Amino acid sequence: MNCSNCGAVIPTNSRFCTTCGTPVAAQATAVAATTGPTVNLAGGGQGVTHREGQRLDLPDPQVTQTGEGRSGVDYQIVGTTLQAVIIQIDPGQMLYSETGGMAWMSGNVVMNTNTGGGGGGLGGMLGGMVKRAISGESLFIVDYTVTGGRGLVAFASEFPGKIVPLNLGGGQQIICQRDSFMCAEKSVQLEMHFRRKLGSGIFGGEGFILQKLTGPGLAFVELDGEVVEYTLEPGQVLKVDTGHVAMFEPTVQFDIEMIRGFKNVLFGGEGLFLATLRGPGRVWLQTMPLVNVAKKIAEYLPRSSGSSGSSGGLDIGSFFGND
Numbered sequence: 001m002n003c004s005n006c007g008a009v010i011p012t013n014s015r016f017c018t019t020c021g022t023p024v025a026a027q028a029t030a031v032a033a034t035t036g037p038t039v040n041l042a043g044g045g046q047g048v049t050h051r052e053g054q055r056l057d058l059p060d061p062q063v064t065q066t067g068e069g070r071s072g073v074d075y076q077i078v079g080t081t082l083q084a085v086i087i088q089i090d091p092g093q094m095l096y097s098e099t100g101g102m103a104w105m106s107g108n109v110v111m112n113t114n115t116g117g118g119g120g121g122l123g124g125m126l127g128g129m130v131k132r133a134i135s136g137e138s139l140f141i142v143d144y145t146v147t148g149g150r151g152l153v154a155f156a157s158e159f160p161g162k163i164v165p166l167n168l169g170g171g172q173q174i175i176c177q178r179d180s181f182m183c184a185e186k187s188v189q190l191e192m193h194f195r196r197k198l199g200s201g202i203f204g205g206e207g208f209i210l211q212k213l214t215g216p217g218l219a220f221v222e223l224d225g226e227v228v229e230y231t232l233e234p235g236q237v238l239k240v241d242t243g244h245v246a247m248f249e250p251t252v253q254f255d256i257e258m259i260r261g262f263k264n265v266l267f268g269g270e271g272l273f274l275a276t277l278r279g280p281g282r283v284w285l286q287t288m289p290l291v292n293v294a295k296k297i298a299e300y301l302p303r304s305s306g307s308s309g310s311s312g313g314l315d316i317g318s319f320f321g322n323d
Contacts, residue, residue, distance in 0.1 A: 067165055069185050069218030075165065083163045084156040085182065085220050095144040095153060097183035103156040108148045116141040116190075143186070155182045159290050161224045164247075168215025175212050175254075176221050176247040177286075184219035212250075221247065225288025232279025242275045243289030249281035 003010055008019035015024055050056055061084075065077040073095065074088045084103060089095060099113065144153050157163055166174055168188065175193050184190065193212035213219050223246045230238060232252065239257075248254065256273050277283050 065165065067167070067218075069167070070187060070216055071185050071218075073185065073218065075218070075220075077163050077165070081160045082157055083161075083222075084154050085163050085165075086152055086154045087183070088150055088152045089144065089146050090150050091146055091148075093146070094186040095183050096141050096186055097144075097155060098181065099140050099142055101155055101182060102142065102144070103154045105144070105153040106146075106151040108146055109151045109153055110145050110147060112143040112145070113140050114143065115139070153183075155220065157182075157222045159222070159224055159293075160288065161222055161286065162227050164221050164223060164227065164284075166213060166219045166221065168213065168217060168219065170216040172215040173212055173250045174247060175210050175250055177223075177245065178209050178211060180221040180223060180246070181211050181213070182220040182222055184213070185217035187215070187217035188219045189214040190219075223247065223284065224286045224290050224293075226286070228285045228287065230283045230285070232277065232281055232283060234280045236279040238277045238283060239274045240277060240285060241289075242273070243291045244285045244287070245275050245277070245283075246286040247284040248277060249283075251279075252281035252283060253278040 002008065003017040003020060003022055003024075005022040006017065006020040008017055010017055010024060016022065017024070061078040062080055063076050063078050064080065064083070066075065068074055071093045072090065073093055076086045078084055078086060087095060089109075096116075102111075105111075163182065168174065181190060191212045191214070193210040213221075227246065232238060242256070245254070253276075255276050255278075257276050
């Protein structure tokens with residue numbers, strides 16, 4: 001604390017300035033006591049100091065993974081919680097994604113929106129559109145090429161989680177949750193994967209319609225939350241809430257079974273059904289499914305109430321646990 005008269009530093013709890021003798025104002029002590037903590041936090045990342053008139057330079061995001069695709073495309077996965085993949089392509093290389101997937105791109109990248117029907121003529125075009133319409137996916141895909149030198153295309157995740165690169169060999173397949181596909185090299189085949197068993201079709205929820213990626217080539221998928229991997233031996237079974245099934249190898253048998261036990265069904269809180277994953281093969285689970293987050297948010301959304309005559313609006317009390 002400094003003296004208001006001479007500016008000298010006043011020792012703590014002093015009633016007068018030791019230099020000029022000016023009394024210390026009582027209100028100054030009260031103000032100092034109500035300002036709260038003033039300790040600077042020790043940041044763990046790269047610091048930025050911005051002074052007036054100087055160029056603003058923000059730190060680059062953390063690069064968590066780099067690699068190269070089959071056709072020679074280079075990629076970087078940046079960020080930690082909300083990640084993005086930045087892919088650099090050269091003339092002659094091609095990427096594709098579903099419509100609305102691109103986040104940013106350089107000026108020399110050319111987009112070509114099409115039905116993704118391949119070379120099958122009208123039948124192939126309509127077949128691809130029908131499959132995507134049934135599954136709820138975008139009816140069109142977008143091809144990305146580049147002219148006049150190297151360019152870049154970036155795809156950002158839509159939810160906190162992980163972007164996973166899949167460098168698939170020829171004929172290698174991965175089955176993943178619906179809407180997880182981000183982009184891929186043109187050599188990768190994207191198909192809708194429908195469960196043939198009635199149980200998983202009717203009760204599987206997220207497990208009914210899946211996406212199947214077939215190599216060769218590089219593809220990217222986004223998974224929700226953290227990712228946990230298990231390797232199942234032949235005959236080993238893992239029972240999972242359907243929303244947590246993110247991805248598995250085609251050797252894994254996937255089905256839905258009803259929870260056993262009357263009390264478990266009524267009071268267990270896990271719903272009526274669980275996904276069963278039977279080995280051999282690898283399974284990847286996600287810790288924070290988007291559908292579970294949506295259900296939780298829905299609890300706080302306004303509800304229609306005919307008796308109260310409410311016209312809508314957010315129920316603020318529900319945020320604080322009031323019923």
